[in-house]
Each structure stands twice: as structure tokens, then as C-alpha cells.
Amino acid sequence: MKWDKRLVAITSGLTGGLALAATPAWAGLGELNLPYGVTSIAHMNYDLNMLVLWITIFIGIIVFGAMGYSMYYHRKSQGAVAAQFHHNTTIEIVWTVLPLLILVGMAIAATRGLVLMYDTDNADMDIKVTGYQWQWRYDYLGEGVSFYSKLDEQSNQARVLGSSVRPERVDNYLRNVDKPLVVPINTKIRFLITADDVIHSWWVPDFGWKMDAIPGYINRAWANIEQPGVYRGQCAELCGRDHGFMPIVVIAKTPEEYKKWLAEEKKRQSASEGAEQAAAEPSPAIDVAQTQS
Amino acid sequence: MSAVDHAADAHHHEGPEPGLLRWVFTTNHKDIGTLYLLFSLMMFFIGGTMALIIRAELFQPGMQLVDPYFFNEMTTLHGLVMIFGAIMPGFVGLANWQIPMMLGAPDMALPRLNNWSFWLLPFAFTLLLSTLFMPGGGPAGGWTMYPPLMLETGQAFPFIIFAVHLMGMSSILGAINIIATIFNMRAPGMTLMMMPLFIWTWLITAFLLIAAMPVLAGAVTMLLTDQYFGTHFFNAAGGGDPVMYQHIFWFFGHPEVYIMILPAFGIVSQIIPTFARKPLFGYASMVYATASIAFLSFIVWAHHMFTVGMPLAGELFFMYATMLIAVPTGVKVFNWVATMWEGSMTFETPMLFALAFVILFSIGGFSGLMLAIASVDFQYQDGYFVVAHFHYVLVTGAAFAIIAAAYYWLPKWTGNMYDEQLGKLHFWLSVASVNVLYFPQHFVGLAGMPRRIPDYAVQFTEWNMVSTVGGFVFGFSQLIFLWIIIKAIRGGVKADARSWEGAHGMEWEIPSPAPYHSFQTPPDISKVMARGDAHS
Ligand code: HEM
Ligand SMILES: [Cu+2]
Ligand SMILES: [Cu+2]
16 A cells, blocks of 8 residues: 555656646646637637536536545445445436436527527628638628738748747747738628638637638638737648648727728729739639639 | 366367467457457557657647658547557457457357458558558548548558558458357357446447448548549539538547447446446446447537538537437446445556546546537637547547456456556556646647647647656556566466456456367356346
């Protein structure tokens, strides 16, 4: 028995100690949970996450508690003599029905959540998001504004095998782009999400969801952002060699500032119209049907 | 006493053929079981090496060791090797050794088929691993092989598909053999509801295999024809549908995850009563729970696809069905705890691993319940939270159960007790490091780190470092396991026929090591059952 206790202490001490010794800074240790986020969907998903987490912790305490109790008090070394019972219909019914009731409660809350997420009607504006290997394209539908958005140059240099640029020195390493998406706050934005080559997934945790970008499909999702700010995310579906290197940056501005930005962007894009049109690829998910007909 | 009747079976070999060819031509369930187990162990170390390459690259942000494409090859092959090479053959090896012994039978029902189903595997995995050296590299689209990405694979592509076909064939043949054995070879008087739970769970698993593996074969064959024969099953530009692949894949894939855990449930249901010295609580409800889990496992597949843009009704159906699985799973855990309740417990290595299984598998079940909440899954999906979930159910679930089973039955297989102190060292190192390895992955996943990336934003550094340290300690601790097995094969304290004080069941009636042909004449089960092995 002594040998056992020493083993427990030594092994857990050793691995824990090693793990902590390897840890140079502490800031990252606070990265523990979902963000509360800046949309009603994000808040709701955060709350649901906490609700289910606490339910499972509660069940865990009961189950592991009962187990720990037996392991401590019903040890042979303590002279415990084994009882010989092997079933009890009442308790078996209880622990089948009780979890079922808890699940029904959870299902009701979760259903409400899904209904909210799926309510993509009555949007104030539409943005089409197209995934490419390995960048995003954004089309402001009806505005004639569109552009590509890819990993910023600094990150791109630092991410090369054996690069001399240290990731810690780069601003928002792997979470920065050359041209961010700009959107207004307090506006119901509908995202129409698709892809041109392989499957990608558009994920900004602060909005509370990701949505797969699939060739041939146009998936819908929405966000109504509550605060101005810069929100970062990245592709969440394996899409080939540089899957880890296609970030998303969304800048949310007040509607007035957004209008100003949009006007400037329109002017800039129409100025370079000729050049752009030659360069911009059509986005096939929609255009396939048109070119075929 | 073993009931070996030499005269009546003069044409049977007394023991194995001499020489190496024994292993090639053997039709003996113990030899084939050993082959499967050694193969599984080898694959654990190969897949584990790939995992350590992954963890080493993820030790800190920036690319230090490998190219991103090679990284993707590692995650893909790690998944395929661990699932099809380590976990599944591990369970089949245990089935081969134990099912005839636990049923009171001389061997499996179809011994030649048995030989073939094993020998397909070395070829399958030689093919699979050789793709790493082919022009264009090996598979790098993830173990799930989603198109269109998978179709970007180079010349390795058809070899991967063929390897998957071979693995599937091996599994199906193995499953047929197990079903035939269980239905036909039970000792006279042993009804289905008298069978040990390990047998029950394997019977149900075998049916899952027969139903699920052909679906995988179909899915990958459609990939093959899309690539080479001009079909457009999954090609949107040709009128096909990339999401259909995911539906077909997960119709196989979710039953597959239960294929990897039901036999583990059976093992733990054998070990806990032995070391609690108390009959298993709720035998009948264990059987029914296993059967309901098996049924439900066929109607929950799209919980892996909550973010593909399914209609609301689909999301709701798959969410409710998935949540429902928690009920029979809970029943099992409660039954194990009730088996310990008022027992007389000791904590030998197999029991330690079984207890760790109950706790850590439950933690995996809890995160599974969280993932089942479809709207929140739009956050969890394809992040490290999912990685943490499935490693809790697969490493501290399936793999811990295989390790527990190995310790439990090693005395029966080798005739020698393993080194208990080394076993405990192995356990404590494993259980401490595995949590250091996987628990922090919940955190980074929630905080926004996607899976299958070779490099990450700097805020995830600390927990990834912790995880990598845990990974290396866990990986190297498994060398102790290897050493313990070698030591037990070479010698040690002689094991009794009943190697554990509280062990009941047919396998403990024959000597240790078990004779080459387990039971040559049907045993008298009334003797065994009278001692309290009848369950209900
Ligand atoms: C209470 C029981 C369980 C529930 C409710 C559950 C639920 C889920 C859900 C919803 C997902 C999809 C998550 C996502 O991709 O966003 C998932 C993934 C997964 N689960 Fe479970 N699970 C359970 C038990 C198990 C068991 C027993 C195993 C295997 C032994 C398992 C293995 C896996 C694997 C391998 C994946 C990830 C597959 C992949 O994407 O590569 N789960 N689980
Ligand atoms: Cu991607
Ligand atoms: Cu599943």
C-alpha cells in the first residue's frame, strides 16, 4: 500500500511539474471557455454550454462520489465482506427515468436555441462568403463591392518552417488578414456561405457559430453584432495543406462609419474596375447554373 | 480440471507446429488471438509515434519540425492506424482468445476463415503505410476522407481505398466467425442469458460490424469511381453532392465508434465483479442497454454534421436521438458503481484500469452530451473540444479497457503472473499523463482552436505545451507495458487456474496457461454455474 501511495505522488507530481515547467508564460492559461460573444446566438450558446456543463458536473459528483465511497469503505483491506445482491428493480427504473427527465429539460432549452439560430429571415443585408484554398472572398450583395481576404504578410513570413520571424513578435499571429471584412453593428446580417474548391468552414467564435462552406451549397447563417470591435476566427474544416492559415477578421463599425467605408470602397473598386474584373474569378457555386444554361 | 480426451481426438495436434510457419498456417484461436494482439500492440506504437510527431509540432506556435502537408498526413494516418489497426484488432484478438474459453468450446467455429481474417491485416497496413512514400504523398484529408479534398490525393489514392477495403473485409469475416461461434459453440446448457457480458457485447458488436463495414466500403468505392471512372456522386459541378458522402460515411462512422466501445463495456463488466468479489449488478439491464445503444447508434449519425446546413427538422431529430443514447450509457455506469457498492474491493492493475475507465469514459460521455446540444455544437464542431471528447472515450475508454483485459487475462495466457509493481507504475504514470495530455484540449477547443491545424495563434501556446508534455510521458510510459508483457511471457510467479480470487467463469476452470485446444469435450456447466456464475 505504501508503494502505491508513493507511486501516485511521484507520478502525478512528475507529470504535473514537467508540464508546468514547460510553461513559460501564464496568460494563455486563462483560455478556458467559450467566449460570451457579441451576438444573441453567442450568448445563448454560452448559456446552454454552462447549463449542460453544470448538469454533468452535478451528475459526476454523485456518481464518482458513490464510487469513491465504495472504494474507500468497501475495501477488502478494511475487512469489507462482499454483499451478494445483484439487482434492484426500483432503483434501476429510477436511474433510467430520472436522467430521461433531465434530458427532456435540456432538449427544450436546446430546441429554443436552434430555432433562434435558424431564423435567417428579414435580414437587413446579405454578405456572400466563399471559401477558396486558402483565402476567403466576400461579396456585399447588391452593393457591387467584393474582395479577397487572406493571411497577412507578417504571419505568412513567420509561419514558414524554420522562419527567423518569431510568432510571438507578430501582431495576432495567424489571426490577421490583408483585408478584413467590415460590417455594421445593430444590423441583422445574413451570411450566404459557400465554397469554390473543397469544403471549408467559416468560424468567428464571438458570433457563436461556424458554418460549413460547401461547393454546390449556399448555407445561411446570421449575426446581429452588439458592439463595435475586431473579431477574429479561422477556417474550421480541413481544406488541405494551408488549412491552418486562412484566418477571418471582421471589423464591426457603427452604421454611419460603415456607410462611409462602403462608399469609399465602392469608389475605389469602380476606379480599378477594368483591372479587377479581369482578375476576379466568378464564384462558381452560383455561376455554374448560369454558365450551363 | 481440463477435460481433455486424447483418445477420441487422436487426429488433433497436441500442440502447435514447430517453427515460424506455425504462425502463418495456424487455425488455432489462441495463436490467431496472439497474432491479433501483437499486431494491435505494434500499431499502437506506430500510431503513437505519429501522435508524438503531431504533439511535438504543436509544442509551440510556428512551424518547427514538419511541413503542413506532412502534418496532415500524420493526423490522417494516426486516425486510420489507431482505429483500424490498434483498437479494432485489439478487441478481435481478445475475442479470439476468450470467446472459446468463456463458452466452453475447443476453438472458433470457422478456424480457416479466422486465419484469413487476420492475415489480411498486415497486407492492408503495409499498403496503407507505404503510401507515405508514393509520389504526391500519403492521404492527408483526415481519417474521414471527405471529398472533394480527398480527391486531391496523389498516386496513393487507389492504394488507400484498397487498404480500407481489406480492413473492412477482415472485420466482416471476423464478425461472421464470432457470431457463428457464439450461436453454435456454447457449452450444453448455456443459454444466451447465461453468457458472460464480454460475449454479449461482442455478439452485438459483430452485428454492428456486419451492418456498418459494407457501408464504408460503398462510400470509399464511390470515391474511387468519382476519381477514375467519371462518376459524379460527390461532385457538385456534375450534379453530385459532397454532403451525401458525409451522410454515408457517418452512417458507418457512428456505429463504428460503438464497435470500439461495446467490447470495452464487456471487459469492464468482467473485471469489476472479480475485484469487487460481488456479482455484476443488473446483468439483464446491461444486456438490454447494450442492445439499445446498438440500435440507437444507427440513427444518430448526423450529429457529426450539425454544421453542414441541414434543415431544422433534421437537426432536431439527430439532437434528440443523440441525447437519448445517454440513457442506456448512464444505466451501464450506474450498474458498475452498484457492483462496487458493498463489495470487497482490491486494486490490482486490471481493476485500476477498469476503475479509471469508468471515471474517464464517463467524462468523455459528459462532453458527448454537451456536443449533442446542436446549437452549441456550432461552436464545438471541428474544434479541439471534439478532439478531447473522442480521446477520452477512445484512449481512456477503449484503449484502457484493452490494457485492463491484457493484465486480467495475461496469467491465463502465459501461465505466469505479471509484475504487479511494474503494472501499478504503468497505471499511475498512464492515468496521470493521459489527463495532462487531453484535459487541456477541452480548454483550447472552447477558446477557439480548430482541430487538424499544424500551427496556432499564440494565445493557445500554454495549454498546448502542457498537452505535449503529457503526450510524451504517456507515450513513453507504454514501453513499461511492453516490458511487463515480455517479462510475463518469459517467466514469473506461476499462475493458478483461477488466477484471481474473485474470478468466475469458464476460462478459469482450465489450467494456466490454457491448453492449446481449450475444451475438447463439452464442460459440465452446472458445476460452474452452481458457484454463482449464473447471472440473472
Ligand atoms: C454519451 C455518449 C456519446 C455522445 C452523446 C457522443 C456525441 C458525439 C457528438 C455529438 C460528436 C460530434 C461532435 C462534433 O463533431 O462536433 C461526437 C464525436 C465523436 N465521438 Fe462521440 N459521443 C458519445 C460517445 C462516444 C463513444 C463511446 C465514442 C467511441 C468510443 C465516441 C467517439 C467519437 C468520435 C471518434 C468522434 C469524432 C469523429 C470525428 O469527427 O473525427 N463518442 N460524439
Ligand atoms: Cu480549412
Ligand atoms: Cu457519433
